[in-house]
Amino acid sequence: MNQIPVLPAADLPELRRVIAAIATKRSSIKLGQRSYGVLIDLANSPDTAAHSSINQLAKKFGVSASTLTRLATRLGYSGFNALQNIFRQHLAEPHFYSERAHQSQDQESDLLVQVAQEEIANIQQMMSQVSTDQWQQALELLQNARHVRTFAQRQFYSTATFFSYCLGLLRDGVGVLGDSGHGVPHGLAQLNHQDLLIVFGSHPYSRIAVDCCRQATAMEIPTIVFTDTHGAPMSSDANCLFTIPTNGSFFSNSTAAWVVLIEAILTAYARRLGPHAIKTLEHRERVFEQMQVAYS
Structure with missing residues (x-):
């Protein structure tokens, strides 16, 4: 099975594809369970990832700032700022509402409770x-x-x-x-x-x-x-x-x-x-x- 090379994702959709590749072991990137969970949280909350400092994010996710830096470098970025720019770039694009709607395409019967x-x-x-x-x-x-x-x-x-x-x-x-x-x-x-x-x-x-x-x-x-x-x-x-x-x-x-x-x-x-x-x-x-x- 072909592996995705360790190159930094250019945008958030590509980063999400990298996350999926890591989960299915199609990527050469290896992350611990905690780091992988933090990466998913970042990708699911691009507004928080874009506008919070590295220390604020570390506190929120219960990890150290150095953990976030290592996560970014393992993904191919020069540092955490480079990874954070992916989220900032994404938020600058006019697709906030359509993305929120896309993320909520679940079963309708339980939506009131949800x-x-x-x-x-x-x-x-x-x-x-x-x-x-x-x-x-x-x-x-x-x-x-x-x-x-x-x-x-x-x-x-x-x-x-x-x-x-x-x-x-x-x-x-x-x-x-x-x-x-x-x-x-x-x-x-x-x-x-x-x-x-x-x-x-x-x-x-x-x-x-x-x-x-x-x-x-x-x-x-x-x-x-x-x-x-x-x-x-x-x-x-x-x-x-x-x-x-x-x-x-x-x-x-x-x-x-x-x-x-x-x-x-x-x-x-x-x-x-x-x-x-x-x-x-x-x-x-x-x-x-x-x-x-x-x-x-």
């Missing part, structure tokens, strides 16, 4: 990643801000509007950045260090969301960022960072854990406001009633 279990796992992982310091910092930023603006693009635009609407029930000075149609730069120009910008985004990251975070940092506007990994391009510009998993069979980013975290933060903020929150909510309700917002 997706529910995946979301429960995401929620549990999210909970394990939120620290008391993060929690308190987010609440203090919300409480001290003169104005609050939320921002996201594409799928997470709905998350930004959800957060803005619910927060706007509790306090004044809340809105979605650029929602007037005047543009993001116009909206940012009206904010300063007394305000707060909240940005939502996961892979594939929107360029304007990344640029928005960087510009806010340059203007000393405090930011809370909700994203998927510490390696996300907007994470380094956050005053307060929450990383939330998006794993699952859904063809786009799974967001149940995001909604749970947002609801928990807003509930905690309402309780921190105490009687003032009740007074504000009652005022909103009177306006809704006067304008007959609810159907009857």
Whole structure:
């Protein structure tokens, strides 16, 4: 049986073929069980592989950084950075949604249970990643801000509007950045260090969301960022960072854990406001009633 020579894979599909060849012993590459398992995990999570540091990945997979380096060299790469570039190159190509859909071509009968279990796992992982310091910092930023603006693009635009609407029930000075149609730069120009910008985004990251975070940092506007990994391009510009998993069979980013975290933060903020929150909510309700917002 012919063996595949030890040459570095040029892209992720080719790397996956190499993995299959190793499994069926058609490759001259020999990996231990732990290294082979890590390689599969990397190939199945290209976003994490691309945006996490070697130390973060080593911690995640329970191996040493030197193990990852040896894995890369055994695959024919000059080092781990060269292997990581395969995942970064893959993510730069516009096929995120179709690949997610391709990966979820399982039996339909069990999908409800499967997706529910995946979301429960995401929620549990999210909970394990939120620290008391993060929690308190987010609440203090919300409480001290003169104005609050939320921002996201594409799928997470709905998350930004959800957060803005619910927060706007509790306090004044809340809105979605650029929602007037005047543009993001116009909206940012009206904010300063007394305000707060909240940005939502996961892979594939929107360029304007990344640029928005960087510009806010340059203007000393405090930011809370909700994203998927510490390696996300907007994470380094956050005053307060929450990383939330998006794993699952859904063809786009799974967001149940995001909604749970947002609801928990807003509930905690309402309780921190105490009687003032009740007074504000009652005022909103009177306006809704006067304008007959609810159907009857």
